[in-house]
Amino acid sequence: MVMENQQSNAPETDILDGRQSKGDRTRQALVETTARLLQEQGFAATGLNQIVRESGQPRGSLYFHFPGGKEELAAAAVTAGAAQVEAILQEGLAGAENPEAVLVKTASLFAEELRASQFSKGCPVSTVALEATQATPLLQRACADAYDAWLALITTTFIRLGLPSDRSPRLARLTLSSIEGALLLAKATQDITPLNDVAADLSPLLKV
Secondary structure: OOOOOHHHHOOOOOOEOOOOEHHHHHHHHHHHHHHHHHHHHOOOOOOHHHHHHHHOOOHHHHHHHOOOOHHHHHHHHHHHHHHHHHHHHHHHHOOOOOHHHHHHHHHHHHHHHHHHOOOOOOOOOHHHHOOOOOOOHHHHHHHHHHHHHHHHHHHHHHHHOOOOOOOHHHHHHHHHHHHHHHHHHHHHHOOOHHHHHHHHHHHHHHOO
């Protein structure tokens, strides 16, 4: 793979600024920019030239941190986006007294995130998951890992809040699938009503 110049292959300095090295900051900028673009426009529509331009980082740094190119970078971005969603889920789970409260609060938090982005950003994983195939195994694995982590978190919480252990995994899948679908519909229609409907109509199924 041809780089822009010979110096672009050299590792970036590891001199710390108190928190991150220059290399860490560069990598973070690339990942965050890619995560945003993937969330807004998907994998196929996001090009390396756009990532380089909008991140403000040299192309050589991109290939230094992600020698696997676009797919490796996209997989890292999906993982980072998944961590943000997990933080929202953790907030929704915190202090919940029952499974219904988990659903209502989580749906509300996602609705707030969607409105804050003016409906430009949906789930950072689902947009990419629809495009991930056997031809992009790193991307497919990153999406699968994200969903597995979210499901495990919801399942564990449901069990802790009193739902039967044999039903909790199934109800976790139903909850996550419903919220994911509602997010997609809410983004397309620019209306959070689908999320409100899921919270209202699915809650009775989660009674202990």
